[in-house]
Amino acid sequence: MSVVSSVLVPYASYLRVYEPLAAFREPERGHWARYAQRSELPTAQDELRRSLADLVPTPPVAVPVHESADAFVALVDGVVCVCPWRTRMRGWLAMSELGGLFPATVLDAVLPPVVRGQAAADHERWAERNPDARPWIRTTVWHVPVRWFVLFADEEREYVAGAGGGRLLRYRTPMVQARRRLARALRTLRETVDEGPLTEGLVEVGRWLEEFHPRGMVELDYGGLVHALSGEQLAADRSAADVAAGIEALRSGDSDAAGVAYGRLADRWRAVRDLQSSN
Numbered sequence: 001m002s003v004v005s006s007v008l009v010p011y012a013s014y015l016r017v018y019e020p021l022a023a024f025r026e027p028e029r030g031h032w033a034r035y036a037q038r039s040e041l042p043t044a045q046d047e048l049r050r051s052l053a054d055l056v057p058t059p060p061v062a063v064p065v066h067e068s069a070d071a072f073v074a075l076v077d078g079v080v081c082v083c084p085w086r087t088r089m090r091g092w093l094a095m096s097e098l099g100g101l102f103p104a105t106v107l108d109a110v111l112p113p114v115v116r117g118q119a120a121a122d123h124e125r126w127a128e129r130n131p132d133a134r135p136w137i138r139t140t141v142w143h144v145p146v147r148w149f150v151l152f153a154d155e156e157r158e159y160v161a162g163a164g165g166g167r168l169l170r171y172r173t174p175m176v177q178a179r180r181r182l183a184r185a186l187r188t189l190r191e192t193v194d195e196g197p198l199t200e201g202l203v204e205v206g207r208w209l210e211e212f213h214p215r216g217m218v219e220l221d222y223g224g225l226v227h228a229l230s231g232e233q234l235a236a237d238r239s240a241a242d243v244a245a246g247i248e249a250l251r252s253g254d255s256d257a258a259g260v261a262y263g264r265l266a267d268r269w270r271a272v273r274d275l276q277s278s279n
Contacts, residue, residue, distance in 0.1 A: 023213035
Protein backbone atom coordinates (compact mmCIF):
# COMPACT_ATOMS: atom_id res chain seq x y z
CA MET A 1 0.00 0.00 0.00
CA SER A 2 1.38 3.40 -0.94
CA VAL A 3 1.68 6.29 1.46
CA VAL A 4 -1.05 8.17 -0.37
CA SER A 5 -3.59 5.35 -0.41
CA SER A 6 -3.23 4.94 3.35
CA VAL A 7 -4.32 8.53 4.00
CA LEU A 8 -7.90 8.91 5.23
CA VAL A 9 -10.39 10.28 2.74
CA PRO A 10 -10.94 14.02 3.38
CA TYR A 11 -14.46 14.81 4.50
CA ALA A 12 -15.37 17.01 1.53
CA SER A 13 -18.55 17.42 -0.53
CA TYR A 14 -18.78 18.59 -4.13
CA LEU A 15 -21.09 20.58 -6.39
CA ARG A 16 -20.32 19.78 -10.03
CA VAL A 17 -21.54 21.00 -13.40
CA TYR A 18 -21.46 18.74 -16.46
CA GLU A 19 -21.67 20.43 -19.86
CA PRO A 20 -22.39 18.97 -23.32
CA LEU A 21 -19.50 18.87 -25.77
CA ALA A 22 -21.16 21.69 -27.74
CA ALA A 23 -20.33 24.05 -24.86
CA PHE A 24 -16.60 23.77 -25.56
CA ARG A 25 -14.56 25.36 -28.31
CA GLU A 26 -12.03 23.51 -30.39
CA PRO A 27 -9.52 22.07 -29.79
CA GLU A 28 -10.89 21.35 -26.29
CA ARG A 29 -14.15 19.95 -27.69
CA GLY A 30 -12.23 17.36 -29.69
CA HIS A 31 -10.14 16.45 -26.67
CA TRP A 32 -13.22 15.75 -24.54
CA ALA A 33 -14.94 13.86 -27.36
CA ARG A 34 -11.96 11.51 -27.61
CA TYR A 35 -11.61 11.38 -23.83
CA ALA A 36 -15.24 10.29 -23.32
CA GLN A 37 -14.69 7.29 -25.61
CA ARG A 38 -12.03 5.76 -23.37
CA SER A 39 -12.78 2.29 -22.08
CA GLU A 40 -11.76 3.27 -18.55
CA LEU A 41 -12.40 6.70 -17.08
CA PRO A 42 -11.04 8.02 -13.76
CA THR A 43 -13.27 8.20 -10.70
CA ALA A 44 -13.61 10.71 -7.87
CA GLN A 45 -11.28 8.52 -5.83
CA ASP A 46 -8.66 8.72 -8.57
CA GLU A 47 -8.84 12.51 -8.50
CA LEU A 48 -8.48 12.49 -4.73
CA ARG A 49 -5.47 10.16 -4.77
CA ARG A 50 -3.67 12.33 -7.32
CA SER A 51 -4.29 15.43 -5.22
CA LEU A 52 -3.00 13.74 -2.08
CA ALA A 53 0.09 12.53 -3.93
CA ASP A 54 1.16 16.16 -4.39
CA LEU A 55 1.34 16.60 -0.62
CA VAL A 56 3.91 13.83 -0.15
CA PRO A 57 7.04 15.56 -1.59
CA THR A 58 9.13 17.96 0.49
CA PRO A 59 8.31 20.75 0.02
CA PRO A 60 4.76 19.75 -0.96
CA VAL A 61 3.28 20.73 -4.31
CA ALA A 62 0.59 23.20 -3.26
CA VAL A 63 -0.85 23.56 -6.78
CA PRO A 64 -0.15 21.29 -9.79
CA VAL A 65 2.37 22.68 -12.25
CA HIS A 66 0.15 21.78 -15.21
CA GLU A 67 -3.62 21.86 -15.56
CA SER A 68 -5.42 18.50 -15.47
CA ALA A 69 -6.61 17.08 -18.79
CA ASP A 70 -9.12 14.81 -17.00
CA ALA A 71 -12.84 15.12 -16.43
CA PHE A 72 -15.87 13.29 -15.08
CA VAL A 73 -18.17 12.05 -17.84
CA ALA A 74 -21.94 11.47 -17.77
CA LEU A 75 -24.59 10.66 -20.34
CA VAL A 76 -27.49 13.12 -19.97
CA ASP A 77 -30.56 12.31 -22.08
CA GLY A 78 -28.30 10.61 -24.59
CA VAL A 79 -25.86 13.52 -24.76
CA VAL A 80 -22.26 13.15 -23.58
CA CYS A 81 -21.50 15.74 -20.90
CA VAL A 82 -18.19 16.38 -19.15
CA CYS A 83 -17.13 18.06 -15.93
CA PRO A 84 -13.46 19.11 -16.29
CA TRP A 85 -11.42 18.67 -13.13
CA ARG A 86 -9.43 21.89 -13.56
CA THR A 87 -7.35 20.76 -10.60
CA ARG A 88 -4.82 23.57 -10.89
CA MET A 89 -7.44 26.31 -10.88
CA ARG A 90 -9.28 24.74 -7.94
CA GLY A 91 -6.00 24.41 -6.07
CA TRP A 92 -5.42 28.14 -6.35
CA LEU A 93 -8.96 28.89 -5.19
CA ALA A 94 -8.59 26.54 -2.23
CA MET A 95 -5.33 28.24 -1.23
CA SER A 96 -7.21 31.48 -0.65
CA GLU A 97 -9.52 29.74 1.86
CA LEU A 98 -6.90 27.93 3.94
CA GLY A 99 -6.42 30.77 6.39
CA GLY A 100 -9.94 30.27 7.69
CA LEU A 101 -9.57 26.52 8.10
CA PHE A 102 -6.28 26.11 9.98
CA PRO A 103 -4.32 27.97 12.68
CA ALA A 104 -1.26 29.76 11.29
CA THR A 105 1.17 27.33 12.93
CA VAL A 106 -0.57 24.31 11.43
CA LEU A 107 -0.87 25.94 8.02
CA ASP A 108 2.84 26.86 7.99
CA ALA A 109 3.76 23.27 8.86
CA VAL A 110 1.60 21.77 6.10
CA LEU A 111 2.32 24.38 3.43
CA PRO A 112 5.31 26.64 4.22
CA PRO A 113 4.82 30.38 3.53
CA VAL A 114 7.32 30.30 0.65
CA VAL A 115 5.26 27.59 -1.08
CA ARG A 116 2.02 29.52 -0.61
CA GLY A 117 3.64 32.73 -1.78
CA GLN A 118 4.88 31.17 -5.01
CA ALA A 119 1.48 29.63 -5.68
CA ALA A 120 -0.24 32.99 -5.12
CA ALA A 121 2.13 34.72 -7.53
CA ASP A 122 1.55 32.04 -10.17
CA HIS A 123 -2.21 32.41 -9.75
CA GLU A 124 -2.07 36.18 -10.15
CA ARG A 125 -0.17 35.91 -13.43
CA TRP A 126 -2.51 33.20 -14.70
CA ALA A 127 -5.67 35.13 -13.73
CA GLU A 128 -4.50 38.15 -15.74
CA ARG A 129 -4.39 35.96 -18.84
CA ASN A 130 -7.64 34.11 -18.05
CA PRO A 131 -10.08 36.66 -16.55
CA ASP A 132 -13.21 34.67 -17.45
CA ALA A 133 -12.11 31.28 -16.13
CA ARG A 134 -14.40 29.50 -13.67
CA PRO A 135 -14.34 26.07 -12.02
CA TRP A 136 -16.79 23.31 -12.90
CA ILE A 137 -16.43 21.88 -9.39
CA ARG A 138 -16.99 23.50 -6.00
CA THR A 139 -15.84 21.93 -2.75
CA THR A 140 -16.65 22.33 0.94
CA VAL A 141 -15.42 20.39 3.96
CA TRP A 142 -17.39 18.86 6.84
CA HIS A 143 -20.79 19.91 5.53
CA VAL A 144 -23.00 20.54 2.52
CA PRO A 145 -24.08 24.20 2.24
CA VAL A 146 -27.82 24.75 2.54
CA ARG A 147 -27.80 26.77 -0.69
CA TRP A 148 -26.65 23.69 -2.62
CA PHE A 149 -29.70 21.68 -1.55
CA VAL A 150 -32.00 24.37 -2.98
CA LEU A 151 -31.05 23.18 -6.47
CA PHE A 152 -32.41 19.66 -6.02
CA ALA A 153 -35.60 17.71 -5.29
CA ASP A 154 -35.86 14.76 -2.94
CA GLU A 155 -36.78 12.40 -5.78
CA GLU A 156 -33.41 13.15 -7.41
CA ARG A 157 -31.60 11.73 -4.40
CA GLU A 158 -29.52 8.61 -5.03
CA TYR A 159 -28.22 6.61 -2.08
CA VAL A 160 -26.20 3.45 -2.58
CA ALA A 161 -24.84 1.38 0.30
CA GLY A 162 -22.43 -0.99 -1.40
CA ALA A 163 -20.76 -4.12 -0.15
CA GLY A 164 -17.66 -3.71 1.98
CA GLY A 165 -18.71 -0.32 3.34
CA GLY A 166 -18.72 1.49 0.00
CA ARG A 167 -21.36 4.23 -0.09
CA LEU A 168 -22.57 6.98 -2.38
CA LEU A 169 -25.06 9.76 -1.77
CA ARG A 170 -25.69 12.25 -4.52
CA TYR A 171 -28.30 14.34 -6.32
CA ARG A 172 -28.43 15.07 -10.05
CA THR A 173 -30.71 17.49 -11.87
CA PRO A 174 -30.90 19.24 -15.27
CA MET A 175 -29.38 22.73 -15.30
CA VAL A 176 -32.72 24.31 -16.21
CA GLN A 177 -34.35 22.75 -13.12
CA ALA A 178 -31.54 23.88 -10.84
CA ARG A 179 -31.83 27.47 -12.09
CA ARG A 180 -35.63 27.42 -11.81
CA ARG A 181 -35.58 26.17 -8.22
CA LEU A 182 -32.91 28.66 -7.22
CA ALA A 183 -34.83 31.59 -8.73
CA ARG A 184 -38.05 30.54 -7.03
CA ALA A 185 -36.35 30.08 -3.65
CA LEU A 186 -34.60 33.42 -3.94
CA ARG A 187 -37.87 35.16 -4.73
CA THR A 188 -39.54 33.55 -1.71
CA LEU A 189 -36.73 34.49 0.66
CA ARG A 190 -36.68 38.09 -0.51
CA GLU A 191 -40.44 38.35 -0.01
CA THR A 192 -40.52 36.75 3.44
CA VAL A 193 -37.25 37.25 5.34
CA ASP A 194 -34.50 39.83 5.65
CA GLU A 195 -31.43 39.61 3.45
CA GLY A 196 -28.91 37.22 4.98
CA PRO A 197 -26.21 34.62 4.27
CA LEU A 198 -28.61 32.20 2.55
CA THR A 199 -29.94 34.85 0.18
CA GLU A 200 -26.44 36.11 -0.58
CA GLY A 201 -25.23 32.55 -1.11
CA LEU A 202 -28.04 31.79 -3.55
CA VAL A 203 -27.26 34.91 -5.56
CA GLU A 204 -23.62 33.86 -5.79
CA VAL A 205 -24.47 30.27 -6.83
CA GLY A 206 -26.95 31.59 -9.37
CA ARG A 207 -24.29 33.75 -11.00
CA TRP A 208 -22.00 30.74 -11.17
CA LEU A 209 -24.64 28.53 -12.80
CA GLU A 210 -25.37 31.18 -15.42
CA GLU A 211 -21.84 30.69 -16.74
CA PHE A 212 -22.69 27.21 -18.05
CA HIS A 213 -24.61 25.66 -20.92
CA PRO A 214 -28.40 25.42 -20.30
CA ARG A 215 -28.42 21.76 -21.35
CA GLY A 216 -25.92 20.80 -18.68
CA MET A 217 -26.43 18.85 -15.49
CA VAL A 218 -25.76 19.79 -11.86
CA GLU A 219 -24.58 17.19 -9.35
CA LEU A 220 -24.26 17.34 -5.57
CA ASP A 221 -21.97 14.59 -4.28
CA TYR A 222 -21.53 13.92 -0.55
CA GLY A 223 -18.03 12.72 -1.41
CA GLY A 224 -15.95 11.89 1.64
CA LEU A 225 -18.77 12.81 4.03
CA VAL A 226 -20.18 9.31 3.51
CA HIS A 227 -17.21 8.06 5.55
CA ALA A 228 -18.00 10.41 8.45
CA LEU A 229 -21.62 9.27 8.78
CA SER A 230 -23.16 5.91 9.58
CA GLY A 231 -25.29 4.04 7.09
CA GLU A 232 -28.35 4.80 9.21
CA GLN A 233 -27.59 8.53 9.20
CA LEU A 234 -27.11 8.58 5.43
CA ALA A 235 -30.28 6.58 4.78
CA ALA A 236 -32.28 9.00 6.93
CA ASP A 237 -30.73 12.15 5.45
CA ARG A 238 -33.38 14.00 3.43
CA SER A 239 -31.75 17.41 3.49
CA ALA A 240 -33.04 18.53 0.08
CA ALA A 241 -36.58 17.64 1.18
CA ASP A 242 -36.14 19.65 4.40
CA VAL A 243 -34.92 22.69 2.47
CA ALA A 244 -37.80 22.43 -0.01
CA ALA A 245 -40.31 22.05 2.84
CA GLY A 246 -38.92 25.09 4.61
CA ILE A 247 -39.09 27.28 1.51
CA GLU A 248 -42.60 26.09 0.68
CA ALA A 249 -43.69 26.87 4.26
CA LEU A 250 -42.30 30.40 3.94
CA ARG A 251 -44.10 30.79 0.63
CA SER A 252 -47.42 29.85 2.26
CA GLY A 253 -46.81 32.08 5.27
CA ASP A 254 -46.29 29.26 7.80
CA SER A 255 -43.18 30.42 9.66
CA ASP A 256 -43.60 27.76 12.35
CA ALA A 257 -43.42 24.92 9.82
CA ALA A 258 -40.45 26.63 8.15
CA GLY A 259 -38.70 26.76 11.53
CA VAL A 260 -39.31 23.05 12.13
CA ALA A 261 -37.87 22.09 8.73
CA TYR A 262 -34.85 24.32 9.22
CA GLY A 263 -34.35 22.94 12.72
CA ARG A 264 -34.10 19.38 11.38
CA LEU A 265 -31.56 20.52 8.84
CA ALA A 266 -29.52 22.56 11.31
CA ASP A 267 -29.40 19.77 13.89
CA ARG A 268 -28.28 17.23 11.30
CA TRP A 269 -25.41 19.30 9.95
CA ARG A 270 -24.37 20.70 13.33
CA ALA A 271 -23.74 17.12 14.41
CA VAL A 272 -21.58 16.55 11.33
CA ARG A 273 -19.53 19.73 11.80
CA ASP A 274 -19.00 18.88 15.47
CA LEU A 275 -17.08 15.82 14.28
CA GLN A 276 -14.44 18.17 12.83
CA SER A 277 -13.42 19.47 16.25
CA SER A 278 -13.33 15.96 17.68
CA ASN A 279 -10.64 14.84 15.21
